[in-house]
Amino acid sequence: xxxxxxxxxxxxxxxxxxxxxxxxxxxxxxxxxxxxxxxxxxxxxxxxxxxxxxxxxxxxxxxxxxxxxxxxxxxxxxxxxxxxxxxxxxxxxxxxxxxxxxxxxxxxxxxxxxxxxxxxxxxxxxxxxxxxxxxxxxxxxxxxxxxxxxxxxxxxxxxxxxxxxxxxxxxxxxxxxxxxxxxxxxxxxxxxxxxxxxxxxxxxxxxxxxxxxxxxxxxxxxxxxxxxxxxxxxxxxxxxxxxxxxxxxxxxxxxxxxxxxxxxxxxxxxxxxxxxxxxxxxxxxxxxxxxxxxxxxxxxxxxxxxxxxxxxxxxxxxxxxxxxxxxxxxxxxxxxxxxxxxxxxxxxxxxxxxxxxx
DNA sequence: AAGACGGACAACCGCCCGCGA
DNA sequence: GTCGCGGGCGGTTGTCCGTCT
Numbered sequence: 001x002x003x004x005x006x007x008x009x010x011x012x013x014x015x016x017x018x019x020x021x022x023x024x025x026x027x028x029x030x031x032x033x034x035x036x037x038x039x040x041x042x043x044x045x046x047x048x049x050x051x052x053x054x055x056x057x058x059x060x061x062x063x064x065x066x067x068x069x070x071x072x073x074x075x076x077x078x079x080x081x082x083x084x085x086x087x088x089x090x091x092x093x094x095x096x097x098x099x100x101x102x103x104x105x106x107x108x109x110x111x112x113x114x115x116x117x118x119x120x121x122x123x124x125x126x127x128x129x130x131x132x133x134x135x136x137x138x139x140x141x142x143x144x145x146x147x148x149x150x151x152x153x154x155x156x157x158x159x160x161x162x163x164x165x166x167x168x169x170x171x172x173x174x175x176x177x178x179x180x181x182x183x184x185x186x187x188x189x190x191x192x193x194x195x196x197x198x199x200x201x202x203x204x205x206x207x208x209x210x211x212x213x214x215x216x217x218x219x220x221x222x223x224x225x226x227x228x229x230x231x232x233x234x235x236x237x238x239x240x241x242x243x244x245x246x247x248x249x250x251x252x253x254x255x256x257x258x259x260x261x262x263x264x265x266x267x268x269x270x271x272x273x274x275x276x277x278x279x280x281x282x283x284x285x286x287x288x289x290x291x292x293x294x295x296x297x298x299x300x301x302x303x304x305x306x307x308x309x310x311x312x313x314x315x316x317x318x319x320x321x322x323x324x325x326x327x328x329x330x331x332x333x334x335x336x337x338x339x340x341x342x343x344x345x346x347x348x349x350x351x352x353x354x355x356x357x358x
Numbered sequence: 359a360a361g362a363c364g365g366a367c368a369a370c371c372g373c374c375c376g377c378g379a
Numbered sequence: 380g381t382c383g384c385g386g387g388c389g390g391t392t393g394t395c396c397g398t399c400t
Contacts, residue, residue, distance in 0.1 A: 016368070016394075039385060055386075056369070068367090091388060103368075106389075111366055 013048045017057055021047055025054055026062045034058075060101045067099035071108055079105060079113060 028045045035041060039051035047054065060066070071079075075097055082093045090102035090109075097105065 014370075037385075050370085052371090052386085053369075059387095060368080088389065102388075107367055110390095115365095 011048060012042075012050045012053070014053075017049075017061075021049065022057070022062060025058060029058060029062075056103075060103045065099050066101065068104065075100070076113060079109060080117070083109065 024045050024047055028041070034055075035044070037051075038055040041047075042049045042051055042054050049057075078096060079093060082089075082096060086092055088106070088109075090106045094100050094102040094105050
């Protein structure tokens with residue numbers, strides 16, 4: 001059974017909005033508001049438009065204080081950083097850029113920013129890796145490389161950007177921070193302490209956690225959330241270690257059993273696929289649980305924590321597109337596979353580091 | 359000069375989710 | 380518990396316009 005359409009498709013106008021339509025919509029919303037019902041709105045004001053179309057027009061174009069075009073370098077960097085962290089969550093990214101709409105940012109990313117990054121990488125790659133003859137040969141490679149190059153390009157972009165900033169880089173870069181209230185500051189502090197504790201001999205995170213919320217029920221929730229954040233960081237660390245080629249990780253799978261084991265710096269274990277799946281599933285639940293908890297109304301600008309979801313997307317993409325099918329039969333998702341891939345592509349990643357300074 | 363092409367942006371589509379009946 | 384509805388979102392398509400051949 002298909003879903004009923006939101007409006008009578010035959011009787012609604014589509015395509016570009018006329019100035020009169022804009023004027024009608026704007027005038028009505030400015031005086032009456034949306035009335036909480038976009039679907040009914042066009043009938044009220046005599047517009048032959050779908051309610052959703054009206055909503056989009058208002059949000060993306062007519063709303064006051066909307067900026068179009070003219071993205072600054074700072075905005076570019078914020079978009080890139082957030083894209084790294086949370087992927088294509090355009091509405092969340094837009095929330096960090098006052099006056100920008102998700103649609104605008106999405107278009108800007110797809111048409112310019114992405115090309116800007118990839119273009120620089122390609123240029124740099126060509127200059128650094130190949131002689132003139134080799135360049136000619138590459139240029140003549142033609143169609144058969146198109147698909148793999150496209151997939152590789154996505155991987156390169158994703159991994160290079162991730163290698164520049166770990167999942168918590170947003171919190172480590174004050175220039176990118178939204179204004180925070182005291183509770184949010186505490187949360188950030190806890191996350192930073194958490195990262196530090198990974199690299200020190202003291203794995204305990206409870207004192208910081210207790211600072212976050214005095215509520216006992218919330219503490220437990222915070223502990224779970226932060227432990228998962230810690231594991232996220234460790235996974236990231238392993239990815240980065242393997243990218244750097246300096247990792248000493250062994251390929252045997254030693255599962256961290258407790259939060260403190262997960263945080264133990266000497267634990268050089270790798271993660272099984274099942275473990276990662278489980279972790280990523282937990283992330284979604286715990287992050288959203290955390291965000292929907294009592295804390296959430298106090299953390300209106302902390303939506304970026306939903307980014308924990310993106311780790312799953314990234315992993316799914318990895319497992320689907322990058323980890324080759326030869327290793328797919330293995331239940332162990334160890335870093336030696338990554339090592340193999342990254343060693344062969346390391347030059348490309350270095351190129352990215354050069355090209356990313358925007 | 360005119361058609362082809364590509365980039366930029368606006369708008370649409372369809373899915374998902376939350377909420378209320 | 381389920382169903383239907385509206386809102387929100389991300390991906391895709393359509394349209395316009397400038398540039399190239």
